[in-house]
Amino acid sequence: MLRTLGGYGLAACCEIGGCYAFWAWLRLGRSALWLVPGVLALLMFAWLLTRIDAAFAGRAYAAYGGIYIGAALVWAQLVEGQPPDRWDLAGAALCLAGAGLILYGPRPG
Template sequence: MTVLRSILLFALAALLEIGGAWLVWQGVREHRGLLWAGLGVLALGGYGFVATFQTDPHFGRVLAAYGGVFVAGSLLWGVVADGFRPDRWDLVGAGLCLIGVAVIMYAPRT
């Protein structure tokens, strides 16, 4: 159950961080206004809190592992929100990142 909880927290963190950055992008780059950018800032703040709920006590480990989730999640966000089509190398890279996440977070430690 701990691994499932951790994966769900990573997914929520990705939704908040990537979604927040996308909202800021929309507000500023796409001229949608300060409301969009402000909502993005709130989502980004929420991401910071979600990361603290991981059970591993090491900030560096959690954030390093989250980096791999961010890579894969960003590509997925691009597909869903912007019509981006990743090529095979994008998918291979994302897969390698997720393997790295699994090793960093879930490898047995003594």
């Protein structure tokens, strides 16, 4: 379980960081050189998701969505200085609960 959550957490950092590099370039006027680490981070993100222990890609990606939402709120606070409000936290808790159901809910067979 911890390995799965760690993998999802690292994948989220890579995806958010990679996308943020594009945001920085297009929205914040940073150098196009930001795209180099951004693309590398997005490649790492895709590779990391294939390492998740799940029988089906769709289920792995669906559960990842909840982890991503929580990680994006952490990113917003740590990198952009925007702390989450109570609605952000409530929404993230709902999504994380859903991710837990997807990952660890009882399955027949």
